Amino acid sequence: MPTRNKTLKKIQSGRPTRRDWLKQSAKAVALASLPGCERLIPVGQTAVKVGLLHSQTGAMAISETSLRDAGLIAIEEINAAGGVLGYPIEAVVEDGRSRFVDEFPRKARKLLSEDNVVAVFGCWTSASRKAVLPLFEKLKGLLFYPVQYEGNESSKNIIYTGATPNQQILPALDWFTSKAGGAHKRFYLVGSDTDYLYSRTANFIVKKYLESLGASVVGEEHATLGQQDFKDTVEAIKKSDADIIFSTITGDSNVGFYGALAAQGITADKIPVVATSVGEDELRSLLPSQVQGHYSAWTYFQSLNNPQNKRFVELWKREFGNDRVTDDPIEAAYTQVYLWKLAAEKAGSFDVDKVRKALGSITDFDAPSGKVKIDPKTQHMFKRFRLGRIREDRQFEIVHESADWIAPDPYPQMSFPGWKCDWTHNGITEGEPVQI
């Protein structure tokens, strides 16, 4: 009886028993003997390793730490339910230290070459993603990228689970230039050089699209890394006679930006801000009195009312505390781990190519944001656009939602004519050269 109780206690505590070890070793030997798997699960290794690569220190830690947590709770849940293909997942967590061009590639190389992870879930800024992309292609790794981005990119070795411009930026512009959105015509663009690529490219797309909608851009400014002083920017906005501000500012610069707006009396009813990088997690650093009534364009909000989201929010709060919030990148960071798991199970392997191909056939995963699927051609995710207005309680009131999910298009044609990608056939087709 004591033996039984002890074994039971071990199982309940999640610690592997000797029987588990023997079983896992046998599985490892069996799986390692399959073609294509010999490099992935070294014999005797009892868990499958995945990498989590986010900034846990530095300027972007405010946003990226939550993505690490989202990945971790998905892994904890999967492990509690038996793992993937019979293996528990072991997360190798690395800190990019908000150093996008040196630390991120260094850590990516470590994950792929030394830790031999089968997939990496990571990055926030486009600068970091661009910096690690060549490594993933060279070392045949698989990166799951969970943040909305500027498009104009597609890699066979990256699965993009955040929104593309046509799923986030363009529907937002459609709405704000429509009668329902206030028929705004004079846009002021503010961005962030924390992530030079994102803001510049997003604004390039915005300018082209607004032109086609008959609206105009009356000014454009970009903040430097960690900038807090936006006094001059706000004065320029006031002088420009803009009727709406389109913000791609990332990280804690938003604290200074919204603070400066409020200090100079710019409230949402005078000049609303529509942001593409301010979610619930960023709102906790912002004073409600300074941000109430402004907008954010995303594909997920914590306030979404569906059973999957309720369960997800409950899990998040139970694990990290009632004052923690979920947001769009957090939801994507959580969902993408499950998508990888489903793909690995469908492929019956952890092999990058097999998992990548299997991802395209997953069509019915119930994510907290609703049903999701990966487009096998672009390796981006089908998503539903949502526009939220900031409430006093640092949550969003969803004011508009697209009728259906929107197919991803990393190369909006009015900005990147002739460019397209299809990873089921020829890969990237280059169009006209584009100068951003």
Next chain:
Amino acid sequence: MFYWIYDIPNWQLAAMISGGFVLIYWFGAILISPILRRLVRSTSGSNDVVGYILSSFGVFYGLLLGLIAIAAHQNYTNVEDAVAREAIALSALNQDSKAYPEPLGQNLRWVLRDYCRYVIKYAWPLQQKGIVPEGGRVRVTAFHEKLLSFEPQTIREEIIHAETLRQFNNFFECRRMRLQAVTTSIPPVMWYVVIVGAFINLVIVWMFDMRLMTQFTLGGLLSLFLGTMMFLIAAMDNPLRGEVSVSPAAFELVYKVMMDDAY
């Protein structure tokens, strides 16, 4: 050295070590004892001589075992104390962070909560395997970074900030002590002396001129006790490994308070 013993449940380990000693003794009583008795039989009253040697040896060996058992217990207590002090310092930091302006105060508390969760969920199982957990370092760095970003504007804030920094240094010191304890153990040379001493004990008892059943019973009892002492020292050695190890209960208590605070 023999770290696999910490993966075995305590009762099995106790049975293995004590039973092993008894079996070795019985085995020797049958095969080695007759040879040894022949060596000492030439002298009349050999049992008296052997008894005298055994009691002299027993005093020294008993002292050695006692001292090592105390050292192991002291190690264990020190680590338990370091863990408790780290948890207390963490709790104090959490309390201090409430004095900071929002959202910095909340950000500080979130990092501390995350650190506490990491220690309980991830660091402890690694420590039990003898691996020094590394994930806490980045969380401590993140906290320190945030703390240093604060610039006090009033004397009150200056005092609070100075106190928090002092508390942070205290916390950092305790954390280092816990991490060092992951590899804390009795030096291998001491184990060597203990094992050799135990073997000499058995050899001396084998030299007694007794009936086989008496050898089995008396020698068996002595071996059982020696084995039990070995088990006790082994179980208490490496204070963060095995079933007899320092638990994360102190952190669990702090984490519960932190989570309750979030409501």
